[in-house]
Every structure is written in structure tokens, then in C-alpha cells.
Amino acid sequence: MKLRYLPLLALALPACTSNPPKTTADQAAATPADARFDRFKNQFILDLWRQNPDYASSQGFHKYDSLLVIPDAAQRQREAAFVAKNLAALGRFAPDSLSPSNQIDLRLLTNELRSQRWYADTLKGWQWNPANYNLGASVGDLLNGRHYQLDRRLRNISDKLAGAPAYYQAARANIQQPTREHTELGVQQNEGGLAVLGAALADSVRKSGLSDAEKQLLTQRIAGARTAIEGYVGFLRKGLPAGASYRSFRIGKALFDRKFALDIQSRYSADEVFRLARQHQADLLRDMGRRAARLFPKYCAGQPMPKDTLQLIRQVIDQLTLKHAPRAGFVDAVKRQIPTLIKFVNDHDLLTQDPSKPLVVRETPLYMRGSGAGASVSAPGPYDTKANTYYNVEPLPTAWTTQQAESYLREYNDYTLQILNIHEAIPGHYTQLVYANRSPSLVKSIFGNGAMIEGWAVYAERMMLESGYGDNSDEIWLLWDKWNMRSTLNAVVDNLVQTQNASEADVVKLLTTQGFQEEAEARNKWHRATLSQVQLSSYFTGYTEIMALRDEVKQREGSKFSLKNFNEQFLSYGSAPVKYIRALMLGR
Ligand code: ZN
Ligand code: ZN
Numbered sequence: 001m002k003l004r005y006l007p008l009l010a011l012a013l014p015a016c017t018s019n020p021p022k023t024t025a026d027q028a029a030a031t032p033a034d035a036r037f038d039r040f041k042n043q044f045i046l047d048l049w050r051q052n053p054d055y056a057s058s059q060g061f062h063k064y065d066s067l068l069v070i071p072d073a074a075q076r077q078r079e080a081a082f083v084a085k086n087l088a089a090l091g092r093f094a095p096d097s098l099s100p101s102n103q104i105d106l107r108l109l110t111n112e113l114r115s116q117r118w119y120a121d122t123l124k125g126w127q128w129n130p131a132n133y134n135l136g137a138s139v140g141d142l143l144n145g146r147h148y149q150l151d152r153r154l155r156n157i158s159d160k161l162a163g164a165p166a167y168y169q170a171a172r173a174n175i176q177q178p179t180r181e182h183t184e185l186g187v188q189q190n191e192g193g194l195a196v197l198g199a200a201l202a203d204s205v206r207k208s209g210l211s212d213a214e215k216q217l218l219t220q221r222i223a224g225a226r227t228a229i230e231g232y233v234g235f236l237r238k239g240l241p242a243g244a245s246y247r248s249f250r251i252g253k254a255l256f257d258r259k260f261a262l263d264i265q266s267r268y269s270a271d272e273v274f275r276l277a278r279q280h281q282a283d284l285l286r287d288m289g290r291r292a293a294r295l296f297p298k299y300c301a302g303q304p305m306p307k308d309t310l311q312l313i314r315q316v317i318d319q320l321t322l323k324h325a326p327r328a329g330f331v332d333a334v335k336r337q338i339p340t341l342i343k344f345v346n347d348h349d350l351l352t353q354d355p356s357k358p359l360v361v362r363e364t365p366l367y368m369r370g371s372g373a374g375a376s377v378s379a380p381g382p383y384d385t386k387a388n389t390y391y392n393v394e395p396l397p398t399a400w401t402t403q404q405a406e407s408y409l410r411e412y413n414d415y416t417l418q419i420l421n422i423h424e425a426i427p428g429h430y431t432q433l434v435y436a437n438r439s440p441s442l443v444k445s446i447f448g449n450g451a452m453i454e455g456w457a458v459y460a461e462r463m464m465l466e467s468g469y470g471d472n473s474d475e476i477w478l479l480w481d482k483w484n485m486r487s488t489l490n491a492v493v494d495n496l497v498q499t500q501n502a503s504e505a506d507v508v509k510l511l512t513t514q515g516f517q518e519e520a521e522a523r524n525k526w527h528r529a530t531l532s533q534v535q536l537s538s539y540f541t542g543y544t545e546i547m548a549l550r551d552e553v554k555q556r557e558g559s560k561f562s563l564k565n566f567n568e569q570f571l572s573y574g575s576a577p578v579k580y581i582r583a584l585m586l587g588r
Contacts (some may be wrong), residue, residue: 035099056303060384072170102401104580105443105506115262130186131172136193138463158218164225253499265577277491291478321413339415339424351567364392379433382445407520415479444574455542487539494536497529545578
């Protein structure tokens with residue numbers, strides 16, 4: 001089965017929980033059909049976990065932690081049978097007989113199964129994406145997880161690693177004409193995985209309460225897994241046999257349109273989003289021009305004001321971005337801002353926060369680095385709502401030159417860093433995921449919609465600034481415009497790269513001139529646009545849908561409109577596609 005999960009949810013570190021997981025059956029069923037559907041959902045999820053133990057552990061379900069699924073042809077057949085059986089079962093529920101919330105769940109499950117089918121049979125990333133296979137990441141999750149005591153975690157790791165040679169053998173057999181870009185990613189991530197199976201793990205084994213025989217067996221299995229990973233890395237590094245060529249990383253318009261429909265589940269088509277993004281790009285540019293003209297005398301006193309708007313904006317931004325964290329203090333700068341954001345949200349009554357679930361800021365673990373996301377949130381799944389949520393911040397690579405570092409630090413200057421923290425942490429991803437885990441629908445928590453999740457984080461930035469965060473200054477708004485231009489251009493670039501043959505030079509030029517990005521950021525975005533498809537469109541699409549929905553609710557409620565009520569009600573449905581939340585909020 002595919003695991004097309006977002007980078008921000010790539011890892012969860014669960015802790016002990018004394019409460020049994022909330023199941024959909026706990027809810028009072030509205031009708032006999034709802035009761036039947038709730039039973040179906042619970043059984044479906046249990047079956048799903050057995051086939052996807054890593055996904056299960058990431059969501060806080062730990063019964064299958066010791067299982068390793070070998071990604072071979074027999075497994076793909078089992079998955080196809082699973083999808084067929086459950087799609088048939090879902091087809092027997094009449095949507096009209098279910099509660100609105102269950103109607104959404106029915107749509108989500110149907111979409112999920114159709115996606116799985118399409119990913120396996122049509123997109124076939126299991127053939128061309130060598131980064132699909134990475135045992136180090138799941139061992140890292142088990143090792144760091146605190147659901148079980150160390151000894152039990154190590155026994156699970158031991159059982160799992162026993163299958164490592166077969167796992168990587170199947171991986172090698174699956175690879176057919178990979179892309180060069182995903183091959184390089186596979187090398188990098190598996191080398192990170194090797195680090196997980198290194199000295200720290202050996203140290204844990206020594207200190208554990210395992211018997212000598214168990215320790216010996218585990219040590220052998222770790223050695224076997226290391227050999228298997230090294231073999232896989234060597235296989236990938238060797239390149240293709242003579243006469244063979246890498247396939248293009250561009251999936252083309254037909255696959256892109258379909259993937260957009262399945263992943264995003266938006267009211268809009270991929271073409272419509274591309275058009276809306278181009279419009280929004282022009283709107284942002286106009287606002288930036290106005291603000292830059294007002295700021296110019298303050299920051300560029302005595303200089304002639306450029307006639308060219310792009311040049312004017314660039315010149316003002318270049319002054320604003322001089323204020324930034326020192327290279328070695330980047331992670332600390334993030335850490336220091338979190339309490340300010342918590343206080344602002346409380347003081348302005350934007351939504352209710354849960355102080356019992358603090359956010360832990362940490363340096364991104366090695367095996368998660370390299371995907372191009374400088375910061376991400378690792379949230380506990382719906383079974384582990386008491387576990388820590390981590391804010392992963394990647395320190396600047398030591399290999400970077402002074403110029404590379406300066407470029408990156410200016411991109412994440414003192415203003416933009418605050419916007420990043422709103423987006424990733426409060427009241428962005430972290431806050432949204434705390435609410436999602438409270439949602440009574442396990443299905444909505446598990447099959448989170450990426451566009452809703454990213455859209456919320458972008459909306460949260462704007463909502464904070466509208467509420468006076470940053471004192472409504474032209475400085476913070478100009479840099480928000482620039483930042484919002486980034487998610488807008490993400491959607492543009494995604495489409496241009498995957499369906500319109502845009503080159504690296506085209507993309508870097510667009511992002512540095514129209515997007516005012518530093519070159520390092522632009523090249524990083526290009527890299528990411530070659531590795532993912534559709535995901536970069538999710539920010540703009542979700543944001544646009546949420547803003548449109550808020551306008552609709554405002555119009556309907558008039559003077560009775562409450563921002564806090566809107567925010568809390570919107571978040572109360574879990575990470576469902578915005579179009580379904582809209583249907584529930586507007587009662588249609
Ligand atoms: Zn500097
Ligand atoms: Zn995000």
C-alpha cells in the first residue's frame with residue numbers, strides 16, 4: 001500500500017497512554033445504518049493496520065510494531081484484494097442513510113481506497129522511487145517511541161530487522177527505470193537510516209535488560225540489516241546498466257490531474273487552481289508595490305526610488321532581511337518565539353489552546369533530513385493523544401559555505417521566521433493537529449487531508465496578522481506577502497514543473513524575480529518540485545478554499561460572526577477536505 005503521507009506527518013513519537021483509543025463506535029449512532037457503518041470502519045482500520053504496521057505505529061497503534069511487510073508481488077496482490085473487498089463493502093452503504101459526519105467518512109474511505117489502487121496500478125512509485133524503501137526510518141520511530149519500555153522496543157526492532165535482507169531484496173527487484181532524483185534521495189535517506197543502526201542503538205542494546213542470547217541475536221540482526229542497507233545503497237549508487245536511462249521525474253498532465261483530484265479533494269480542478277494562483281500572484285504583487293513604496297524612505301533614505309516596481313520591492317526586502325538569526329543560533333531563535341505566539345493567541349482570544357500538550361522544539365533527526373523541508377511538525381496520532389508533539393527544525397548544514405548560509409538566513413529573517421513559526425507551530429500545524437486528535441472521527445484523523453492541513457497553516461498566518469500580530473506594520477505584511485507569494489508560486493511551480501516542462505533555470509528565475517526569493521531557497525524548491533507532485537499545490541488550494549469559506553460564513557452570520565467560533569468550528573471536524581467541512585458548516 002502506498003504511504004503518501006506528508007513530510008510534516010512523516011514521524012510520530014508515541015508515549016504511553018492509559019486510555020483505550022477513542023473509536024467511532026463510541027459515538028451514539030444516529031441510525032441503524034450509522035451503527036453498521038461504525039462497525040465497518042473499526043474493522044477496516046484494524047485490517048489496514050495489519051497491512052501497514054509502520055503507518056499504524058506512526059498513528060500510535062502499536063500492536064504490529066514487530067511486523068515487517070516485505071514489499072513483494074504477493075504483498076501487492078494482498079493489497080489489491082483488500083481494496084477490492086472494501087470498496088465493494090463501502091458500495092453497500094447508501095450515503096443518504098448516514099449522518100453527515102459519516103457521509104464524509106464514507107467519501108474519505110472510498111477516495112482512500114481508490115487512491116491506493118491508482119497509486120499501485122497507475123502511478124507505480126514503488127517501481128521508480130527508490131526512496132520508498134527505508135528501514136532505518138521505521139526503526140528510528142520504534143527506538144525513539146516511548147509506548148513500550150526499552151526492552152520491548154528492542155525485541156520489536158529485533159523481530160523487524162530479521163526481515164531486512166528480504167525487504168531490501170524485494171526493494172531491488174521492484175526498482176525499474178527509476179528517476180535520477182529519487183535514486184539520489186533513496187541513497188541519502190538510507191545513509192541516514194544507517195546512522196540509526198549505529199552506536200546509539202548498540203549502546204541501548206548493551207544497557208537493556210535483554211538476555212545475553214537476545215542481545216547476541218539482535219546484534220547479529222543489526223549487522224545483517226546494515227549489510228542489507230549498504231547493499232541497497234551500493235545498488236543505487238552503481239547507477240543503471242549499460243543502455244538503460246533514468247525516467248523523467250515529470251509525471252505529465254494526465255497523471256497530475258488525477259493525482260490532484262485524489263490527493264487534494266478540492267472543489268477546484270488542477271487547471272482552476274493554476275489559474276487562481278496566477279491571479280493571486282498579481283494581487284500580491286500590487287500589495288507589495290504599495291507597501292514597498294511606503295517603506296522606501298525609511299529604509300533607503302537618500303536613494304532615488306526605483307521606477308521599476310519589482311526592483312523597488314526587491315530593494316526594500318533586501319533591507320528588511322538584513323535582520324536575521326546567527327548561523328549557529330537558528331534553532332534557538334525558533335525556540336524563543338513559541339511562548340510569544342501562545343500568549344498572543346490567548347490575549348486575542350483567537351481559539352482555545354490546550355496547555356497540557358506542549359510543543360517540543362528539537363533538531364530534526366538525521367534520517368528525516370534532506371527532503372527539502374527546513375522545519376516540520378511530528379504529531380502523535382489519534383491513539384496517542386498524550387504523546388509529545390515535536391517541532392523539527394533543521395540546523396544549517398555544516399557543509400554550507402558562508403554565502404549559502406547567509407542566503408538561507410536572510411530568507412528566514414527575523415520577520416519571516418515569526419511567520420514560519422505561526423505556520424508550523426502556533427496556531428498553525430501544531431494547533432490544528434491537537435484539535436484533529438480530539439475529533440471523534442478516527443477516519444478523519446487518520447486520513448488527514450493535506451490541503452486542509454496546509455491551508456489551515458497558511459490561513460493561520462494571515463489570521464494572526466489581521467488580528468494585529470506584528471503591529472500591522474508594513475514590514476511584517478510585506479514579508480507576509482512575500483511568504484504568501486511563496487505558497488502561491490508553489491502551486492504555479494508544481495504545475496509548471498510536472499506538466500509544462502519548466503526547467504530549473506525557468507523556475508529559479510520565476511522564484512527569484514517574481515517571488516523575491518534567495519537563490520538557495522529557489523534551488524531547494526526546484527529540488528522539491530522534482531521529488532513530489534501535487535503536494536506543493538496543497539498550501540495555496542487549501543488556503544484559498546478556507547478564505548472563501550470564511551467569507552461565506554461572515555456573510556451569512558453578519559454582525560453575529562465570531563472569529564473564534566469560526567476557527568474552532570472549522571477545526572472541530574478533524575483534517576477533512578475543506579469542501580466537506582464547508583458542507584457541514586453551511587448545513588448543505
Ligand atoms: Zn547576514
Ligand atoms: Zn505546512
